[in-house]
Amino acid sequence: MMKIEVVTLFPELVDVVKRHGMPRVAVEQKALELSCTNPRDFAQNRWRKVDERPFGGGPGMVMQAEPLALAIENAKANLGPATKVVMMSPQGERMDQSWFERLGKEAGLVVLCGRYEGVDERLVSSVVDVELSLGDFVLSGGELAAMVMIDGIARLLPGVLGHAESAGQDSFSNGLLDHPHYSRPVDWRGEAVPDILMSGDHAKQARWRLKQALGRTWLRRPDLLDKLELDAEQQTLLREYVSEQKAGGS
Structure with a gap:
C-alpha cells in the first residue's frame, strides 16, 4: 500500500479527492492510504498562526518554517524517515506523466502545500526533496496541484484500473x-x-x-x-x- 500524507491548511479540501474516481477506488482496494496534517496543529502560539510578514518588506505573508517542519517530521514519523517530501510550488519542475510514474513507485510521500506568498526558504532548502508545479500560473495554494498529483498516481497503482493495459495506452x-x-x-x-x-x-x-x-x-x-x-x-x-x-x- 502506498501512503501519502498531505501537509495543508485546508485538509477538508484535499480529503475530497479520495471520495471520487480512481483515488476512491485505490483507497477502497487498499492500494492507497491518504491522510492530511494541518500545520496549525504545530503552531507555537495560542492563535494557531503559521504565517508572518516577510523580511525586507513586500506584500502578503510567508508560511513559517517551524510549524511546517514539525508537521513534516510528524508525517515522516508515520511514514518512515526516508519518505520523500514533495512541495507544490510555481517555482517547481513541471509535473508530467513521468513524474506520476516515478512517484508512484515510492512507498510513501509527504506532500507540502504552500499558501500566501510562499514558504520560508530555509524550510524548502533543508527539508523538501523536490518542488513540482502544475503549470505556468499561480493558484491560491498548492492543494489543487496536490490533488491532481494524487489522482495521477492513484490510477497507476496495481489493481486500481479495471484493465491492466489502460494506463499504458494513456x-x-x-x-x-x-x-x-x-x-x-x-x-x-x-x-x-x-x-x-x-x-x-x-x-x-x-x-x-x-x-x-x-x-x-x-x-x-x-x-x-x-x-x-x-x-x-x-x-x-x-x-x-x-x-x-x-x-x-x-
Whole structure:
C-alpha cells in the first residue's frame, strides 16, 4: 500500500479527492492510504498562526518554517524517515506523466502545500526533496496541484484500473498523445466509426491507432515528437499521416 500524507491548511479540501474516481477506488482496494496534517496543529502560539510578514518588506505573508517542519517530521514519523517530501510550488519542475510514474513507485510521500506568498526558504532548502508545479500560473495554494498529483498516481497503482493495459495506452505514457476513441452507436448524427475499427483485423487496428497517435501529436504537440527517437515503422506511419493530411487539404 502506498501512503501519502498531505501537509495543508485546508485538509477538508484535499480529503475530497479520495471520495471520487480512481483515488476512491485505490483507497477502497487498499492500494492507497491518504491522510492530511494541518500545520496549525504545530503552531507555537495560542492563535494557531503559521504565517508572518516577510523580511525586507513586500506584500502578503510567508508560511513559517517551524510549524511546517514539525508537521513534516510528524508525517515522516508515520511514514518512515526516508519518505520523500514533495512541495507544490510555481517555482517547481513541471509535473508530467513521468513524474506520476516515478512517484508512484515510492512507498510513501509527504506532500507540502504552500499558501500566501510562499514558504520560508530555509524550510524548502533543508527539508523538501523536490518542488513540482502544475503549470505556468499561480493558484491560491498548492492543494489543487496536490490533488491532481494524487489522482495521477492513484490510477497507476496495481489493481486500481479495471484493465491492466489502460494506463499504458494513456496520452503521454509512451511520449505521444492518445489516438481517437469511438463507441456505440456506429453512426452518430451522420458521422460513422472508421471502417478499420469495425474490421476485426487487430493488427491493422493497432497500426491505425499508432498512426493516429503520431499524427495527433504532430498536429497538436510537435514539441513532444522532438523528444522522441521514432523507429522506422513510426517514421513511415507519420509520413503517411502527414501525406494524407496534405492531400485532404488540397
